[in-house]
Amino acid sequence: MAPERGPWWADAVVYQVYIRSFADGDGDGLGDIAGLRARIPYLAELGIDAIWINPWYPSPQADAGYDVADYRDIEPAYGTLAEADLLIAEAHAAGIRVILDIVPNHTSDQHAWFQAALAGDEAARDRYLFRPGKGEAGELPPNNWESIFGGPAWRRTTDADGNPCEWYLHFFAPEQPDLNWENPEVRAEFEDVLRFWFDRGVDGFRIDVAHALIKEDGLPDAGDHDPSAPHAYEHPGFDRDGVHEIYRDWRRIADSYDPPRVFVAEAWVQSNERLARYLRPDELHTAFQFDFLRAPFDAGYMKEVVDDARAASALAGGTSTWVLSNHDVVRHVTRYARSQPDAMVESSWDRLRWPHEEADLDLGVRRARAAALFILGLPGTAYVYQGEELGLPEVEDVPDAARQDPTFLQADNGDVGRDGCRIPLPWGGEGAAHGFSPAGATAEPWLPQPANWSHFNAADQESDPGSVLHLYRRALRLRRAHLAGATGFAWVPTSDDVAAFRHGDVEVWLNTGSTPVALPAGEVLLASSPGAPAGFLAPDSAAWLRRS
Known part of the structure; x- marks a missing residue:
């Protein structure tokens, strides 16, 4: 059960x-x-x-x-x-x-809020992180933050006449202005x-x-x-x-x-x-x-x-x-x-x-x-x-x-x-x-x-x-049958190249080394790859066991 x-x-x-x-x-x-x-x-x-x-x-x-x-x-x-x-x-x-x-x-820079912000709606601007730039004419970004995607995390805006204005924060692409969650x-x-x-x-x-x-x-x-x-x-x-x-x-x-x-x-x-x-x-x-x-x-x-x-x-x-x-x-x-x-x-x-x-x-x-x-x-x-x-x-x-x-x-x-x-x-x-x-x-x-x-x-x-x-289908069926709701977790002592643990009534063995390793006695429920002699786990392989 x-x-x-x-x-x-x-x-x-x-x-x-x-x-x-x-x-x-x-x-x-x-x-x-x-x-x-x-x-x-x-x-x-x-x-x-x-x-x-x-x-x-x-x-x-x-x-x-x-x-x-x-x-x-x-x-x-x-x-x-x-x-x-x-x-x-x-x-x-x-x-x-x-x-x-x-x-x-x-949001997107095409979101209605941001478009309103660019049009000068002060309430909409406060939903984002607009800041004046540094330098004599505000020509430098407000701080040194960088985009996750590369380059500065700030883009400068312009007014209707093309004059440079404040900068807005975008931790990702310029088309993704950051929201102001203090609002x-x-x-x-x-x-x-x-x-x-x-x-x-x-x-x-x-x-x-x-x-x-x-x-x-x-x-x-x-x-x-x-x-x-x-x-x-x-x-x-x-x-x-x-x-x-x-x-x-x-x-x-x-x-x-x-x-x-x-x-x-x-x-x-x-x-x-x-x-x-x-x-x-x-x-x-x-x-x-x-x-x-x-x-x-x-x-x-x-x-x-x-x-x-x-x-x-x-x-x-x-x-x-x-x-x-x-x-x-x-x-x-x-x-x-x-x-x-x-x-x-x-x-x-x-x-x-x-x-x-x-x-x-x-x-x-x-x-x-x-x-x-x-x-x-x-x-x-x-x-x-x-x-x-x-x-x-x-x-x-x-x-x-x-x-x-x-x-x-x-x-x-x-x-x-x-x-x-x-x-x-x-x-x-x-x-x-x-x-x-x-x-x-x-x-x-x-x-x-x-x-x-x-x-x-x-x-x-x-x-x-x-x-x-x-392999995935069998693993998910066995997971549901044996491990859903299972309690208990403990490592099984092994060599340095092997990680093995017990979870519920299943032992999971992983061999990341270059030689086969001996498995304990028990029923092999599932193995990731064939090729090792009986009772052994091949290199770069894993197996699920139920101990006898």
Whole structure:
């Protein structure tokens, strides 16, 4: 008998839908709600508990929808509000909850508020962070803050006659002006947006840039820091204490619904102890544990990530949230396909070494299969980024002319940006663009797929019992049968190259070394790869055991 489950989100598996690249239902080369609705049976068969949909609101798409022009409608290229309602209902009927992305740190520069601000509406200007510049004529930015995407975090405006005026803050692209969360109108607006979607049946929100809403009074200069890794430094624009009041208000709204709605924070902060502050009982339910996105495929590092995250979550009485890939980082197949660093690194570091070290994708897939079993065996919430269940690697050679990521367009540091992890999925079958678009479609996908993309397609993996897709399906079935609601976690003593733990009645073993290791006696429920003699675990492999 399976253990009794607690709150659904505490041990859920959530599938991230990057909607532009998931499935194209109308043949225009862009993923949409129609394509997502058609794939609900696939998601249900995969065994996930919920989907998280990246922003689907009206947007000029300067940053793939994270520049929101209207928080209460659907981007016309994706569909309509009526289609969104149908999706929510159909997902619920299939036993899948729906989490949306909310983007509270900034709007699009095409949002009605910002357009009014540029037109001189003082009330609208106070909803953003406009400041006079420094220098004799205000020609210098108000402070030294840098954009996450590269360059200054400030853009100067002009009046109707073209005369230079104040500057506005944009921690990301210039088309994404930061909001002023000290303004009560901003707080009231987003609380109303939450209710709008909760009333339509949405089960929760992933909060984009959850750590950046409150800035330090006076907007002082930042100390020396790497703008590509703001979480590694103390910064006056990030992780200020005042942000927690906002989330306490949001939690009261979520708890007013039956059943209560949930939140997961994208909070890049300096330590797991700081992250735990977002998870206090009256604030957010979960927050992404991002260290696996930065950790090498190494048993010692991976154990440290688990210990650090679990200890921090325990401080707040919460649960850990594990993730190997998402739309902002190099896919883990590719991260694991080269020599592994001896430290935690950023995706920007990984991308810069591509021209200098060839990827061994067979090795990357073996390690990715093993890492998947490792995190899916851990207590807590697991997130699966679309396509990782197919073993997709990063596309490293997207032509420069096709790249759309502002990280590439703004930065001048050789970083090609995030487009390579956002390539439209290969579904196979009769559709165009490796099945991404319907049969007969002539429009090219919004990002080009490589010629060999069909090698990874879902249709072929359906008929291959050894495929990555079948591994994920078996793992999620076993997770639900053995680990949902399970208590107890303990490391099993092993050699340095091996990480093994017991969770419920399952032992999870991971071998990151170069030689097979002996497994204890017991029933092997699932192994990430064959090839080792009976009773042994191959290198770059993982297994789930039930001890006799």
